[in-house]
Amino acid sequence: MEYGRKLAEFRLDRGMTQEELASTIGVSPEDILSWESCSDYPSKFHLTAVATALRVKISSIIDKDIDAMMAAIHVAETRETLCMATLTALALVCTAGLVATSQLSPDSVPAAANVVKALLLAIFLVLVASRRSKTSLRAKAYREALEAADGSHSAFVLKRKAGKSPKLVALQFVLGVVLAFLLITLLAIIEPGSRLPWVML
Structure with a gap:
């Protein structure tokens, strides 16, 4: 799965740390780490929140x-x-x-x-x-x-x-x-x- 790599890539493009992204969408840094390492998958709500925070489309995160x-x-x-x-x-x-x-x-x-x-x-x-x-x-x-x-x-x-x-x-x-x-x-x-x-x- 590529969503974790894409998520990390978009986060870094926005100049955000895992802690900053976690604080923005109301989750823990461990949640962001688990998503970026593909050991867990965000819920629909959190995926939408991530896409909004990073100003990208959900499709661009999961297209691969x-x-x-x-x-x-x-x-x-x-x-x-x-x-x-x-x-x-x-x-x-x-x-x-x-x-x-x-x-x-x-x-x-x-x-x-x-x-x-x-x-x-x-x-x-x-x-x-x-x-x-x-x-x-x-x-x-x-x-x-x-x-x-x-x-x-x-x-x-x-x-x-x-x-x-x-x-x-x-x-x-x-x-x-x-x-x-x-x-x-x-x-x-x-x-x-x-x-x-x-x-x-």
Whole structure:
């Protein structure tokens, strides 16, 4: 990634130290150091503040990194889609299993329901953890940087549109709808006396 080098270059061109830039935008000198060394990435707010303080466009800071950013975003979106697909498949198996159990051995439903609850909770925690992983957070920062720069340069508009991954977005939406339906169905089986599943529908 080149954004750190460009950031340092623009800062030096303005005759500012890391401490002066940090004071201007309200962060610590360590934050500036981490951005310039590319060990961390500024938020959309801080990236805008840096560009304003240095009197440059955001696009001029990140223009060398667009392809790498798009690749990182695609990897994160693909990983999230795979996690959702896994969770949906598991919910489908659990739903089918509970339906079969309720028909073949009604007395076993409570025990099977407890297993399903534990399994779904574990997978849900994995999904949440994947969204909070360093890769996902970095991709989020990249996406925000591209959004902040979008429109400031024609090339950014083209890159941004090309990087939206409409197929992955559509697939995540479909998986989300299917998963919601399966979870409501599971809730109806696990808590047969509850009105919550029908309220959710």
